Amino acid sequence: MGIMKRMKSKFSFLKKLFKKRRARIGIYGPPNAGKTTLANRIIRDWTGDAMGSVSKIPHETRRARRREGVTINSNGSSVTLDVIDTPGLATKIDFHDFMELGMNEEESKRRAKEATEGVIEAVKWLDDLDGVILVMDATEDPYTQVNVTVIGNMEARKLPLLIVANKIDLPESSPARIHGAFPQHPLVSISALEGQNIDLLYQEIADHFG
Amino acid sequence: MLMKGIQMDLISEDKLDGMTSMEKVRLILDEVKNGKILVLEKGLTPSEQNKLIELTMVEITPDNFSGIEIESYPVKHGNRLLDKLLGKTSLRTRLTVIGPADQLKTIKKDRDMISALVSAQ
Numbered sequence: 331m332g333i334m335k336r337m338k339s340k341f342s343f344l345k346k347l348f349k350k351r352r353a354r355i356g357i358y359g360p361p362n363a364g365k366t367t368l369a370n371r372i373i374r375d376w377t378g379d380a381m382g383s384v385s386k387i388p389h390e391t392r393r394a395r396r397r398e399g400v401t402i403n404s405n406g407s408s409v410t411l412d413v414i415d416t417p418g419l420a421t422k423i424d425f426h427d428f429m430e431l432g433m434n435e436e437e438s439k440r441r442a443k444e445a446t447e448g449v450i451e452a453v454k455w456l457d458d459l460d461g462v463i464l465v466m467d468a469t470e471d472p473y474t475q476v477n478v479t480v481i482g483n484m485e486a487r488k489l490p491l492l493i494v495a496n497k498i499d500l501p502e503s504s505p506a507r508i509h510g511a512f513p514q515h516p517l518v519s520i521s522a523l524e525g526q527n528i529d530l531l532y533q534e535i536a537d538h539f540g
Numbered sequence: 541m542l543m544k545g546i547q548m549d550l551i552s553e554d555k556l557d558g559m560t561s562m563e564k565v566r567l568i569l570d571e572v573k574n575g576k577i578l579v580l581e582k583g584l585t586p587s588e589q590n591k592l593i594e595l596t597m598v599e600i601t602p603d604n605f606s607g608i609e610i611e612s613y614p615v616k617h618g619n620r621l622l623d624k625l626l627g628k629t630s631l632r633t634r635l636t637v638i639g640p641a642d643q644l645k646t647i648k649k650d651r652d653m654i655s656a657l658v659s660a661q
Contacts, residue, residue, distance in 0.1 A: 422607025422641035446597040473649040482586035482615045
């Protein structure tokens with residue numbers, strides 16, 4: 331451990347004592363990884379409210395949604411967060427993909443345009459966060475550029491990152507593949523839809539972002 | 541006989557080191573929009589990747605450009621003694637392949653191998 335790091339950890343109790351601002355945490359990931367399903371579950375469990383609508387069509391969330399002052403208690407630890415549910419990150423958006431899902435051309439072009447704006451907003455939010463929950467679809471290949479970019483950003487800024495391997499209710503899911511890809515970061519395997527391992531996630535959030 | 545195909549440019553680390561972030565992003569987008577595949581010996585920093593994604597989104601148009609396919613390996617952590625002593629994290633970016641989304645498709649990617657399919661439009 332470096333000298334600076336050692337000093338930092340020695341004085342971390344003072345940092346905690348004087349830390350007043352709550353942590354601003356972004357929920358990131360590719361489209362359809364389950365970000366809004368997870369955000370809804372967190373907000374519902376701890377405030378009784380909901381965050382946004384969920385759809386099988388990609389880019390349902392096209393504006394970042396923010397919920398302030400969400401207090402999570404787990405195993406004696408407590409953390410208050412501002413939770414930002416961000417639009418899915420992508421490097422390509424083709425309106426034809428929406429047409430294939432049953433939208434007409436005009437609707438598809440509008441949605442594609444809004445989706446590009448959503449991606450820009452999600453990227454801009456990265457500058458203003460204290461940590462990230464990166465949601466990955468555990469049935470998909472984890473080495474996507476979106477995942478690599480978000481992780482690279484957090485590592486470069488030395489900000490905490492928690493990987494959520496979502497959709498473990500599906501038989502083809504493989505959280506081990508995600509862990510193998512990014513072994514340097516903590517990972518929790520969950521089903522945001524079914525609530526599987528959700529208490530474990532709250533514990534990790536309280537430990538990690540508190 | 542005129543050979544038909546897709547142009548692929550391999551850009552060296554030295555050339556990239558001499559460019560600003562915005563110059564790199566502009567070069568990538570201009571070349572990719574012209575249908576070229578680029579291989580960068582040294583990839584982009586995380587903040588350059590952000591810029592590239594942002595500008596790509598701005599330039600997407602319904603019938604001409606649907607975005608880029610970009611694949612790079614996860615950054616490597618540097619191992620310099622001085623950085624360790626100072627508790628600094630030095631990140632080393634790695635080889636990156638970028639092309640038009642409608643011409644380059646990643647088939648498989650893992651920690652040390654990228655397999656991609658390139659097609660003519």
